[in-house]
Structures are given as C-alpha cells and as structure tokens.
Amino acid sequence: MSPRFIAYASALTAVLTLAVRPADAQPASLTGPVAGFVFSAVSKTVRPLLGIPGATHMEQPILSRVDSASIAPGGNWAFITTRSHGTFVKGLSALNPAEYSIDGLIDAIDRVAWSRDGSYAAVYSSSGNRLQRVQFSASQPSVDPAVDVSAWGQVTTLAIDPAGKQIAAGFATSGLYLFATGQSPALLASITQPASAAFDGTGQYLYAIDPGAQRIVQYQPASGVVEFASLVQSDGSALKPAGLAVSGDGSYLLLADSATQSVFVYEVSTRSVASTIPLSFAPSSFETLSAGPVVLLNGNDPTEWLLVLDASQVPKVYFVPASGKERR
Numbered sequence: 001m002s003p004r005f006i007a008y009a010s011a012l013t014a015v016l017t018l019a020v021r022p023a024d025a026q027p028a029s030l031t032g033p034v035a036g037f038v039f040s041a042v043s044k045t046v047r048p049l050l051g052i053p054g055a056t057h058m059e060q061p062i063l064s065r066v067d068s069a070s071i072a073p074g075g076n077w078a079f080i081t082t083r084s085h086g087t088f089v090k091g092l093s094a095l096n097p098a099e100y101s102i103d104g105l106i107d108a109i110d111r112v113a114w115s116r117d118g119s120y121a122a123v124y125s126s127s128g129n130r131l132q133r134v135q136f137s138a139s140q141p142s143v144d145p146a147v148d149v150s151a152w153g154q155v156t157t158l159a160i161d162p163a164g165k166q167i168a169a170g171f172a173t174s175g176l177y178l179f180a181t182g183q184s185p186a187l188l189a190s191i192t193q194p195a196s197a198a199f200d201g202t203g204q205y206l207y208a209i210d211p212g213a214q215r216i217v218q219y220q221p222a223s224g225v226v227e228f229a230s231l232v233q234s235d236g237s238a239l240k241p242a243g244l245a246v247s248g249d250g251s252y253l254l255l256a257d258s259a260t261q262s263v264f265v266y267e268v269s270t271r272s273v274a275s276t277i278p279l280s281f282a283p284s285s286f287e288t289l290s291a292g293p294v295v296l297l298n299g300n301d302p303t304e305w306l307l308v309l310d311a312s313q314v315p316k317v318y319f320v321p322a323s324g325k326e327r328r
Contacts, residue, residue, distance in 0.1 A: 034093055036289025037062070037078070038299040038306065039069035046071070046078070047302060048095070049320060053294065053310050058302065058323035062095060072118030073288045077136055079112050079123070088134075088141075106130045106146045113158040113167075116201060117291045120164030124155050131155070131179070135164060152177065152185075157195050161203030168206050170194030176208055178219075189217060189225040196286075198253075200246040205268075207244055207253055214238050216255070216266075228253070228271050239264070243286025245293050247311040254311050256297055258282035263297075265315050277317050279307060 035049040035056045045061035046069050063069070063080065071078040075093035079086060086109055088100045111124040121134045129150040134143050149155065149169065157170035167179040168188075175190040176197070188206075195209040206219040207228060218228040231239040240259040247254065252274065253266040263277040283297040292312035299306050306320035 034075060034095075036073075036294065036296070037071045037075045037092055038296060038302075039066065039071065039287075040300055040302045041068070042301045045302065046080070046092070047323065048075075048092075049289065049306075053308070054318045056308070056318075056320045058306070058320060060323070062092065063089075063097060070112035070114070071287070072114045072121065072136075073116060073291045073293065074118045076118055077121075079109060079121070081109075100141070102141075102143065104143050104145075105134070106132050111155060111158055113160050114288065115160050115164055116162045116199075116288075116293060120160050122158050122160040122167045122169075124149075124158055124169075126154060129154070131158075131167070131169060133160070133164065133167060147179070156193050157197045157208065159197035159199055159206070161199040161206075162201055163203050166199070166203060166206075168197045168199070168208070170197060170208060176217075176219075176225075178206075188219050191217070196241050196244040198244040198246055200250045201248060202250065205246070205250070207246065209241050209244065216244075216253070218271075229266055229273075242283040242297075243295070245286075245288070245295055245309070245311055247315060248292050248313060252311065252315055254295075254309065254315055256283040256286055256295075256309070258284075263309060263315065263317065275315075277309075277315065279317070281307075283307070 038047050044066050046063040047061050048059045049056050050059055067081050069078055069080045078089045078092055089097045090100055091097050106125050108125045108127045109123045110126050113122045119136050124131050130146045131149050132146045152171040152174045154172045155169050156172050159168040165181045170176045172193055176188045176194045178186045178188050191210045192212045197208040199206050208217050210217050214231040216228040217225050219225045239257045242256040242258050245254045255264040261279045261282050265275045267274040285296055285298050287296045289296055295309040297307040302323050305322045308318055310316050
C-alpha cells in the first residue's frame with residue numbers, strides 16, 4: 001500500500017500553537033512578495049524575507065522554538081525539528097503554517113534535499129540508515145517505500161533532480177551513487193566522503209565535490225564521471241567548498257568557498273573560472289531560497305545582515321539588512 005499524508009482534521013492544527021506544537025507560529029500581517037525563508041539556529045526561529053532581489057528585508061519570525069529547519073525553495077513546505085519530534089509543515093509561503101502527519105515517513109530524519117522547485121524531497125535518517133523520496137502534489141503528497149542504504153555506509157551528501165526521478169547520494173566509504181526510478185542503484189564514482197552534490201535544471205548533469213582528489217566531478221549519462229575542475233589553486237592551496245549550485249540556464253556552476261571567502265563562477269561549456277565574486281566573510285550556509293536558484297550564504301544570527309547569491313541568470317550577490325532586535 002502506498003503511504004499517504006494525513007492532514008490533521010482539527011481546525012486547531014491550522015496554525016502551530018505555543019504549547020503543544022513543535023514550533024510557535026507568530027501572527028502574520030505581511031505585505032509584499034515573499035523572497036524566501038531563513039532559519040536561525042541562534043534564535044531558533046524561521047523568518048520571512050520580503051521583497052525582490054536587491055530590495056529585500058527580513059521580517060519578524062513566523063515560527064519560533066525550532067531546533068532545525070530545512071525549507072523548500074519557495075517556502076511551500078518545510079521539515080522542522082524540535083525537542084519533541086520532526087514534522088513537515090505546509091503553508092509558510094502563505095504565512096499560515098500547518099503541520100502534516102505522515103503515514104509511512106521514516107523516523108529520525110536528519111538530512112533533507114529539495115528539488116529545484118520544492119516539489120520533491122529526498123529524506124535520510126542516519127540512525128536508521130534509510131533513504132526515501134517524498135513528492136508534494138497539489139492535492140495529497142505521497143512517499144515512496146523507504147530504501148535501506150546501510151550496505152553502502154553513512155550518507156555524506158544528498159541531491160534530487162528537478163523532476164524527482166533521480167537521487168544522488170554520496171556515502172562516506174563507498175562513493176557516489178545514483179538512485180533512479182525503476183532502476184537499481186548505480187555507482188558513479190568511488191569517491192571518499194563525496195560532498196555538495198547538485199543537479200542542473202535539466203537533471204542531465206550532476207556535479208559533486210571529491211575532497212580526496214581535491215576536484216569537482218561532473219556526471220552525465222553519455223560520458224559518465226569526468227573531472228570538471230581542480231580545487232587546487234596556482235599557489236598550491238586548496239579551496240574549501242561550502243556548497244554548489246547550477247545557474248538557472250545551466251551556463252554556470254557556482255562554488256561558494258570558505259577558504260578564499262568568495263564565490264567561484266565556472267563556465268560549464270569551458271570548465272573554467274569565468275569570474276570570482278568576493279565575499280566579506282566565509283559562507284556559513286548554502287540554502288536555496290527559490291527556484292532561480294537564489295541561495296542564502298549565511299543567516300544563523302538574525303542581528304546580522306544576510307548575503308544572498310542570485311544565480312537565476314548571470315550570478316550576482318546582494319545584501320539583506322539585519323532585522324535588528326526581534327520581538328518576543
């Protein structure tokens with residue numbers, strides 16, 4: 001039997017409440033386009049970003065008492081955890097969050113990877129060593145049967161393609177694997193500790209970091225896995241990637257680097273660095289805000305300004321002012 005999502009029947013679950021829900025929902029009276037949502041581990045809150053690229057500001061929290069949050073691009077769905085449990089939440093983008101109880105969802109989820117538009121997610125439990133795909137439809141979301149991946153070891157990176165048909169999973173000791181719908185898992189490359197995997201907008205190209213060989217690898221069905229670029233610089237130093245993303249039109253691969261405090265923009269057609277965008281600090285995050293993709297490079301502290309990478313077309317970085325002291 002296919003697992004099903006079961007929405008809470010009571011009207012009390014339409015909004016997360018203070019004492020009995022995993023997070024506190026704050027009253028929302030916001031206007032303007034929602035650019036995304038930011039989770040802060042410092043304040044344990046989820047805050048909306050309102051406005052357009054280059055003219056965006058942070059609002060007061062919509063959720064509080066949140067221990068961790070993985071938010072889908074666009075904010076229609078999120079997976080949040082608190083002391084008591086983890087749960088999916090719907091309706092952040094409408095500023096009306098509501099919990100969903102999921103029949104058949106694996107327990108103890110601690111890693112979530114979203115597709116580019118947030119319509120699919122790959123979820124993983126390290127304690128149970130199980131992997132599962134979740135599809136979010138306009139009516140009832142659905143989940144696939146869980147896959148036991150203990151034979152390959154612990155997952156170090158996870159990505160799902162825009163169509164939700166392929167999941168890339170990197171395992172600490174066995175390498176980078178591709179889980180495609182209707183096919184057996186396939187080993188793409190014997191990489192130790194593969195990291196920061198990312199699909200392009202077509203799902204034809206997959207990129208991942210190979211830390212042991214200090215390189216970025218590229219996979220496509222026609223040619224398999226090839227080296228895309230070296231992480232070793234001309235002076236012998238190596239980059240320390242914080243995340244990878246592919247631009248909206250697929251022309252560029254973006255690498256946020258904590259060692260040089262910059263974003264490297266690689267031209268896909270030539271596999272060479274087209275430009276480097278300097279940052280004022282080492283990126284501490286790499287969370288996709290919207291399908292552009294638009295990526296958040298920090299955001300742990302609500303009293304500090306945000307740095308956002310817009311890779312919708314030609315990559316650029318813009319700032320979001322700090323929200324100041326939060327209302328309690």
